[in-house]
Amino acid sequence: MFTKRIKQAGIALLSSLLMAGCSVSPTGERTLLLNSPQQMNAMGSQSFEQMKQKLDIETDARTNRYVQCVADAILMQVPREYGYAPQDWELVVFKDEAVNAFALPGGKMGVYTGMLKLTENQHQLASVIGHEVSHVLAQHGNARMSQQMLTQLGMAAATIALADRVDTRTQQAAILAMGLGVQYGVLLPYSRQHESEADKLGQSLMAQAGFDPREAVTLWQNMAQKGNAQPPELLSTHPAPGTRIRQLDAQVEAYMPLYQQALAQGRRPECDQFKPR
């Protein structure tokens, strides 16, 4: 009786969460968002403050000007419906050898100096920044957290359902199997979907800003060459570079007209003059 009531309450809770949170992503995929943008922005800002305390910040004016120049050109092209104006973004260059860059909800962006060494020109840096900004615009952080919340709820519900029927060892084995199922079947495909969505949106943003979309392909080729000991594709949260490179290459044709249009309209960023050597 007791477990039945819990199950009913659980189902009611789940369906109300699903109804409240279902929305459609920029490329038209159904997505579940359980946190409010305000909650996500607060978490983004908090994490960013922690990173600023933990990592060294690059103060070289020229380097900062270079990254800001590329970021501004991209941010100017973000459609207003996403709710971010270019001046809403805070950009920090971290003095760190890691080949890394990230963007967080609330308009926070970090680029590592290691990434500046890998990227050969403004176009390649634009493809990285475009990709990271796109994760924020498409609310991938929220979607990912929502998926995890749902998984935890589902596992808790299943544990309760099993509790009155089987012994502890069987129960544990079942939970373990569910954990694996969750890892292979639910969470990772979403992440790969997010990566490919961020690649699409990012490559279109860079082209609209007047950066050459073909350079996104070169960047990932360079990244693949540098990244030794690639994790197996199945377990990786990022698609294997081969898959990503093929996708980006296939998309070049679609985005070249945007690039040519940008050039014709005078959007020709000249950030490379500040690139640190």
Ligand SMILES: [Zn+2]
């Ligand atoms: Zn990504």
